[in-house]
Amino acid sequence: MNALIRLENIYKIYKIGDNEVRALDGVSLSIAQNEFVSIVGPSGSGKSTLMNVIGCLDTPTSGEYYIEGTEVSKMRDDRLADIRNTKIGFIFQSYNLLGKLTVIENVELPLIYMGKPRSERHALARAAIERVGLADRENNRPNQLSGGQQQRVAIARALANRPPLILADEPTGALDSRTGAEIMQMLKDIHQSGNTIILITHEKEVAEHAQRIISIHDGKISSDSEVTHA
Amino acid sequence: MNISQALKMAFQSIAGNKMRAFLTMLGIIIGVAAVIIMVSLVQASTASITAQMESLGTNMMTVMLTGRNSSRNLSVADMQKLVDDNPNFFNSVAPSVSGSPTIKAGTVNASTSLIGTNQHYSEINNTPVESGRFITEADCTSRKKVVVIGKYIANKYFEGQDPAGQTLKVSGQVFTVVGVLTAKTTTMTEGSTDDRIIIPYTTAQRLLRNAEIRSYSFQATSSEVAEQASEKLEELLLKLLGSENAYRVMNQAEMLENVATMTGTMSMMLGGIAGISLIVGGIGIMNIMLVSVTERTREIGIRKAIGARRKSIMSQFLIESIVVSCIGGIIGIIIGIAGTYFIGKAVGIEAGASAMVMLLSAGVSVSIGIFFGWYPANKASKLNPIDALRFE
Numbered sequence A: 001m002n003a004l005i006r007l008e009n010i011y012k013i014y015k016i017g018d019n020e021v022r023a024l025d026g027v028s029l030s031i032a033q034n035e036f037v038s039i040v041g042p043s044g045s046g047k048s049t050l051m052n053v054i055g056c057l058d059t060p061t062s063g064e065y066y067i068e069g070t071e072v073s074k075m076r077d078d079r080l081a082d083i084r085n086t087k088i089g090f091i092f093q094s095y096n097l098l099g100k101l102t103v104i105e106n107v108e109l110p111l112i113y114m115g116k117p118r119s120e121r122h123a124l125a126r127a128a129i130e131r132v133g134l135a136d137r138e139n140n141r142p143n144q145l146s147g148g149q150q151q152r153v154a155i156a157r158a159l160a161n162r163p164p165l166i167l168a169d170e171p172t173g174a175l176d177s178r179t180g181a182e183i184m185q186m187l188k189d190i191h192q193s194g195n196t197i198i199l200i201t202h203e204k205e206v207a208e209h210a211q212r213i214i215s216i217h218d219g220k221i222s223s224d225s226e227v228t229h230a
Numbered sequence B: 001m002n003i004s005q006a007l008k009m010a011f012q013s014i015a016g017n018k019m020r021a022f023l024t025m026l027g028i029i030i031g032v033a034a035v036i037i038m039v040s041l042v043q044a045s046t047a048s049i050t051a052q053m054e055s056l057g058t059n060m061m062t063v064m065l066t067g068r069n070s071s072r073n074l075s076v077a078d079m080q081k082l083v084d085d086n087p088n089f090f091n092s093v094a095p096s097v098s099g100s101p102t103i104k105a106g107t108v109n110a111s112t113s114l115i116g117t118n119q120h121y122s123e124i125n126n127t128p129v130e131s132g133r134f135i136t137e138a139d140c141t142s143r144k145k146v147v148v149i150g151k152y153i154a155n156k157y158f159e160g161q162d163p164a165g166q167t168l169k170v171s172g173q174v175f176t177v178v179g180v181l182t183a184k185t186t187t188m189t190e191g192s193t194d195d196r197i198i199i200p201y202t203t204a205q206r207l208l209r210n211a212e213i214r215s216y217s218f219q220a221t222s223s224e225v226a227e228q229a230s231e232k233l234e235e236l237l238l239k240l241l242g243s244e245n246a247y248r249v250m251n252q253a254e255m256l257e258n259v260a261t262m263t264g265t266m267s268m269m270l271g272g273i274a275g276i277s278l279i280v281g282g283i284g285i286m287n288i289m290l291v292s293v294t295e296r297t298r299e300i301g302i303r304k305a306i307g308a309r310r311k312s313i314m315s316q317f318l319i320e321s322i323v324v325s326c327i328g329g330i331i332g333i334i335i336g337i338a339g340t341y342f343i344g345k346a347v348g349i350e351a352g353a354s355a356m357v358m359l360l361s362a363g364v365s366v367s368i369g370i371f372f373g374w375y376p377a378n379k380a381s382k383l384n385p386i387d388a389l390r391f392e
């Protein structure tokens, strides 16, 4: 199998005084190119922790993590920044847009850090914004947009650098069901066009949009199964 | 990420919080303006003092008799003898006694400064008469009650008349005005060098109740021998008085040097005080930048999550603090130039901010931006992305 990411025996242990919280307790998993995977589990089970490790925002306490065959679990700060920039697009529950920048400036940010020249940056950012259907709002600021529109801007930003992997942590959590469904449709389209998507959610219906569902409990994978679409 | 991007980000962030940026700059603005104003004013007054002293002539030297460590006192005749015995060094000597008597003409009453001297004073000290005549040798020998008045006094007491031949009461005694001195200043205000009177030294000694003459000005035969003449004078006085403490000889060159060191010290001191306010301004910048890093922790987290390296975050904050301090510096320079001009005008010296001072303070403000921006920027760049993203 051609694995895009591979985790082997990943532990993330928080020590608070004498207490030890095993947020990830020996997780091993492998996700192939162009899979659409949901990660589900009750609150506090370690979903976000797993997503942060996969997204290189956090380093595991122990274990090995490979992206496209390269070990990243022992990489230093700036190398990880480059990995996040080129390999991963993030979609957060709370959008995490920069309020002082316009839509297009927000979408351009990853391209700036990538070092793309201005003209190319504009073209790529515009293409991403068009893809999420916000071409007419590119000079608005985030606070002039609805929640669903803001999440679409975040999706455009995640797509701007054309990373292979899209990570979405509860992307519909803050949205009503109709807007949530729109966002899910958008993720499916992105998947269709070749991206690998990892979606974290605690809603069963949302999880079932994926091809594969991984459940975790208390930091351990409790089940890992293909979805059979009726 | 390149510089123009970082600059754009800095301006965006400053524009997003103008009031705060202005308050941050205030320290730098005040510091830079203060340095420029103070140093420029001191430089300008030094220049004007120097010019004034040079106008007195460079071949003049003064002798002060301190009376210390010597039982002997030298008379005007003794001094004249020094001149007569050394004609290749000295042209002439003028004694001077001073006082501040009240003068009265008609019903107008005021106090002024008085100098008692002889006929040589006019030439040695470069104080020609504009009309009438100066003190003569005969005036001195016969203790005439004649007076040469400054231009300010002529204007004030004898406006529209010829002062020559008029009478002026000095300390209650009646004097006849014989001449008016050429104006030394353009403004001719009260208390300036134009507010004074000159009378024969013999008359002055009596008027001031037998005042001893302790001050003499000598004229060297030329400015080339001035230095040697001054040494010769010291040698002669030492021989006569037997102690180096009994007299002091100062020549123009030395006095100019004294002024230069004095004003140099003053400009360093004032510049230093103003410099402290620059440092305070810098600490202000550091303070605000630290607050700004904390406030923008989430922003930093987002930027890091989408791929900003340490260097990018670092340069974003560093450039922001440099931009803030540079804008502050530029405003400070403008205020400094304007302030120098207006304050200089108000106190009557022609002052312009020197390019040196402006360059210096511009450099200082950039350095402050770098120096005090470094710590907050470094702190921001080292934030862990996940902690920064979780920050509320």
Ligand SMILES: Nc1ncnc2c1ncn2[C@@H]1O[C@H](COP(=O)(O)OP(=O)(O)OP(=O)(O)O)[C@@H](O)[C@H]1O
Residues within 6 Å of the ligand: A014, A015, A016, A021, A022, A023, A041, A042, A043, A044, A045, A046, A047, A048, A049, A050, A202
């Ligand atoms: N920085 C931290 N310090 C200590 N404990 C932490 C830290 N971050 C997470 N944890 C603990 O790790 C466990 C997993 O947390 P995580 O955020 O991954 O849960 P989650 O599955 O995302 O929950 P939710 O569905 O509520 O978002 C929890 O018990 C949490 O308290």
Ligand SMILES: [Mg+2]
Residues within 6 Å of the ligand: A047, A048, A049
């Ligand atoms: Mg979570």
